[in-house]
Amino acid sequence: MERRKPCAQTKESLVTMVSFSSQLWKLTQAKLLTGKEHLVLQALASFKGDKGLFPSHTTIAIRAGCSCSTVIRALSKAYELGLVEKVARRNVHASGRIVRGTNLYTLKRIDLTEAKKLMKERTKKLKDALERKKRQFLNSFSMFQNQASHDSKSLISSKRNAHLSVQEYLSLIEVWGKESMEQKIAQE
Known part of the structure; x- marks a missing residue:
């Protein structure tokens, strides 16, 4: 055979x-x-x-x-x-x-060293993108937080530290939302 x-x-x-x-x-x-x-x-x-x-x-x-x-x-x-x-x-x-x-x-x-180099570059790009997103989130959050603390101080001081009702808290939150949206629109 x-x-x-x-x-x-x-x-x-x-x-x-x-x-x-x-x-x-x-x-x-x-x-x-x-x-x-x-x-x-x-x-x-x-x-x-x-x-x-x-x-x-x-x-x-x-x-x-x-x-x-x-x-x-x-x-x-x-x-x-x-x-x-x-x-x-x-x-x-x-x-x-x-x-x-x-x-x-x-x-x-x-080559293994070439592959490692490519992956380091990719990792760096991903970390940079993540850092940018984190900064954007923190900036928008701090802006909202500053606005909220300003509004709550004025509302609470007008009540002279009185306890707020549920309806008053809801209206306060609604005001914060409207003001933050107006600020975003103004920034764009």
Whole structure:
């Protein structure tokens, strides 16, 4: 019985898959990829064949044991790190209509230090955005708080420290809301 020799493309794809797999392990150990992202990218690599790599998001999700949204997030991170490149494919239907097909993926090798550098930049951008949102919230909150303390002092001093009824508290809150909205509109 004669043994079949694997074609060159199959050997190459096997080597690519093994090296891609070891690269994924290094990135996961360096905490640049989460466990789910690792599983998704391993599942993607397992579809490598002679004609290329073009599974759908659903097919990857089934093999990785996760949802399609997890696959999309993992692939987005892989694009960002430079691990995977995609080419959108278009198919011509029998009726002549052009329809979207599955993406054609290419697995890439990257340097670990380069990946760490990219992730540091991404983390810095996210922290800066979070800090901006925090400052905006605190500024609007302090403006509201200053206005509320001013109104409550005038209302309470007019009552000479008398106990306010529920209705008076509700009207005070309503005044604060109207004044803060007027200030926001004036600022815009």
